[in-house]
Amino acid sequence: MTSKFKVIGIFGRVKSTGVMETLKALISFLRSLHQEVLVDAETAEALEDPSIIPIHRTELSKRCNLLIVVGGDGSLLHAAHTIVNDEIPVLGINRGRLGFLTDILPTELKKIKAILDGDYILEKRFLLTTTVEHHGVILGQGDALNEVALIPDSVPHMNEFEIYIDDQFVCSQDSDGVIIATPTGSTAYALSGGGPILHPQLDAIVIVPMFPHTLSIRPIVIKGNHRITIVITPNNTATPRLTCDSQTFINTPPGSRIEIQKKSQHLHLIHPLDYDYYETLRSKLHWGRKLHYTE
Secondary structure (H helix, E strand, O other): OOOOOOEEEEEEOOOOOOHHHHHHHHHHHHHHOOOEEEEEHHHHHHHOOOOOOEEOHHHHHHHOOEEEEEEOHHHHHHHHHHHHHHOOOEEEEEOOOOOOOOOEOHHHOOHHHHHHOOOOEEEEEEEEEEEEEEOOEEEEEEEEOOEEEEEOOOOOOOEEEEEEEOOEEEEEEEEOEEEEEOOHHHHOHHHHOOOOOOOOOOOEEEEEEEOOOOOOOOOEEEEOOOOEEEEEOOOOOOOOEEEEOOOEEEEOOOOOEEEEEEEEEEEEEEEOOOOOHHHHHHHHHOOOOOOOOOO
């Protein structure tokens, strides 16, 4: 059968343990299938293989029609920020700790053959996009697959802000900050903050307060097409920061207005046919393990 994907792009966080070995094995395996392989330039430099074609990361998604990421979820997040606007499908080989997004093991490279033949599950994961404005000046913009989080600056302290949904006032908070997470991000930072787990196919966003100075503030789940506005109140004495997947940091001085909404482009995430989301929860988070009763 002719491969559904003609050109395969490869990206790896080469400083991670075991990634180099898996990258070499992956390239060798793909070449044995007579696949054209392009490698991210930084990854190619670390591999020191003159037969590899290095491609700058910003060009990789324009030259390939499948991107394979070797590393952990952080590696896939990093790659997703680069290729999401081109909506190139992404497949993850897990060399990290958890592997919620990178679900093929290094010992399971043969599963890639079935995927190349068209036997796979395709998921579309939505992202959030955010803009910070202060007195008419844009201070920064960013995208997030996991979460947009308002956090303290270098010194932890309470921040005062207001939250609006579609311009309707929701609440004021006096807290360390707030996490606005996608279903993908509901098992990441938001989960650590006490937020709920959202199935990745839900069209929903979760708002999780961070250490609020009141017992009445709780996480809330809203529809995915709602627009969220956070206003940093003028009487704040410090400047909190906004972070997108812990990759982009934007200062938000008092009086700043933060707009957060769903991004129009999606991350196209590929899984093998035996992918099981609930098994991922059980194995990665030790969540709801099946009880074995004895008669």
